[in-house]
Amino acid sequence: MTVDFNNDMTGAIDTISQQITSSNLTGVAESVVGLPTRELVDICERLNVKQRAVVFRLLPKQQALEVFETLAPPLQSDLVSALRDSEVASLFAGLDPDDRVWLLDELPAGVAPQLLRGLPDRERELTAVVLGYPQDSIGRRMSPEYVTTHPGLSVTQTLARIHAGLEHAETIYTVPVLDDGRRVVGIVSLRNLMSASGDTLIDELMKSPHTVKATADVEDAARVCADLGLLALPIVDSESRLVGILTIDDAVRILENEETEDAARQGGVEPLRRPYLSTPIRSLVRSRVLWLLVLAVGATLTVQVLEVFEDTLNAVTVLALFVPLLIGTGGNTGNQAATTVTRALALGDVRSRDILRVLGREMRVGFFLGLMLGTLGFAVATPVYDLGIGVTIGLTLVAVCTVAATIGGIMPLAAHAIRVDPAVFSNPFISTFVDATGLIIYFLIAMAILQI
Known part of the structure; x- marks a missing residue:
């Protein structure tokens, strides 16, 4: 049996819209709770701002955060305007620092400082690091949360570092190797770590790294990451010291945005930067x-x-x-x-x-x-x-x-x-x-x- 996803989605959206119009919040909750995150994102992209806020408030907290993280930054900005301050603060704190900056770039200038003040000290400091770079630089899109190792450490010691950083690290599949001056001297993959004996030194496993300066153009850096097929690209300062990483999913996201913008301008329009039906x-x-x-x-x-x-x-x-x-x-x-x-x-x-x-x-x-x-x-x-x-x-x-x-x-x-x-x-x-x-x-x- 073949299921027509587009027709099912259109029917679900029509039903939810009618339920919201008639103030049938119980019906809305029954319609959305339990749906996969990807389907909820598709629904939210096709609703207007007020309807989207209603649906969002009826979702369980963890699923609401997952949906919020997946939405395009302009739609996140719409939700920030429609939700209560307490709801916004919780969602904002749940984002990764680089995703926070994507959102802050969409918000009115007066809103950003208020949201930043509500963050825990550590999260505020990490976000400030990313915000400190120019708008079109890769430093603005890198993640400052990562796990590193040292050439003189063993595989066992490095795996312990990775385990300790699981909660906050953007990725653990590619680990930068730093010298005593925090300069990137190599890269080691989790696969190589898992296949080596525990007493093997990182110096024997690491490979020559590809790095990009934090001030480099965002599209150029994303292209390097994608073309080389890197799971994570170390981002360094002018002295080759590690300041962040660019993951492959963020690189693809950047390239998609840039190509969408180019395609729109070649056709004689400005890019919408949000789904068509929610524009x-x-x-x-x-x-x-x-x-x-x-x-x-x-x-x-x-x-x-x-x-x-x-x-x-x-x-x-x-x-x-x-x-x-x-x-x-x-x-x-x-x-x-x-x-x-x-x-x-x-x-x-x-x-x-x-x-x-x-x-x-x-x-x-x-x-x-x-x-x-x-x-x-x-x-x-x-x-x-x-x-x-x-x-x-x-x-x-x-x-x-x-x-x-x-x-x-x-x-x-x-x-x-x-x-x-x-x-x-x-x-x-x-x-x-x-x-x-x-x-x-x-x-x-x-x-x-x-x-x-």
């Missing part, structure tokens, strides 16, 4: 309107070009028929190049210094694409109209594809070089730029071929 209408409007205004202003360039070449259009009206084709082809070619290079930048396949190599490659790619499309355009347009129109369309497609691919390829690299998000400079702006440029190329070729 207020005003936030959806705000995420799109700015880009539409920018693109509308940019589109005036196309109008200006058409006005300049109005006489050319009047002389050969058939030219107007091909404007949508040329604009669309140029925009799509540029967007393809920009998306490919932006992704290569994110993966570390190219750097800003590779701009000339990328320019050469995309110029050749654009030329060959244009040659194929131009040949097709020539073959279609010539029998229907005449040889002059066919040659004009063919040559324009070659030129437009070459220019569009070249511009689309180098714009993300130029943006990265000046420390601007490459996604911002990609598809929407490239489409606008290529539209105007493509029309200029089109009319200049038409004037030369048709002797207008």
Whole structure:
């Protein structure tokens, strides 16, 4: 028997919403208590703020904390605003220091100090360590809770350390090895510890470590952790002293957020940073309107070009028929190049210094694409109209594809070089730029071929 999870979820949410509307709290409790945490998170993501708070209050304390930890930081922020101070303090204290900072970055500035004051001294100090790093640095996302060992300690002594730190350590599967100055000199895995004899020294088991400075860019550090397949990446200060660790689950979370943000901006919207169904209408409007205004202003360039070449259009009206084709082809070619290079930048396949190599490659790619499309355009347009129109369309497609691919390829690299998000400079702006440029190329070729 096949169960339709989406239909079941929709039905459960409709039932819970109706029960809340009718103040049937007993019914709500019966509907949610006992559900797996993942299903509760899915339900909470689809309810509005007030409904989410009601459901949350009816959950057992431990399960409420598990759900809270799994929710996206913006939804956690909504709950903080909707719950009582005592409930918020309990939830906030139950989070790990790095998860606390994710939440604090979403809260109004006046709320954060109040929550921090309510923490136990140890938790407040650990959270303050993470908060002390810049917003986009990996230090802001690392965990300051870890277990370490020393090259001169034995496996038995190290396992005792791990056992003593089980309650607070973010992970025990990868253990940094520190010298007397707290500098990271190696790394040892729990697997190797468990398979070695008790009197074996850590110096004999440890491997060379991969480390990242706490001030490094958050996405770059997460990419290192994911690409190397590390369960935990030591984060160090300028003197190679350990200050925290980045676990693989946090690295994946960071990369998912960054890729979601890039994908949104390439499509001409601001990232929502929360599930779609829990995003207020005003936030959806705000995420799109700015880009539409920018693109509308940019589109005036196309109008200006058409006005300049109005006489050319009047002389050969058939030219107007091909404007949508040329604009669309140029925009799509540029967007393809920009998306490919932006992704290569994110993966570390190219750097800003590779701009000339990328320019050469995309110029050749654009030329060959244009040659194929131009040949097709020539073959279609010539029998229907005449040889002059066919040659004009063919040559324009070659030129437009070459220019569009070249511009689309180098714009993300130029943006990265000046420390601007490459996604911002990609598809929407490239489409606008290529539209105007493509029309200029089109009319200049038409004037030369048709002797207008």
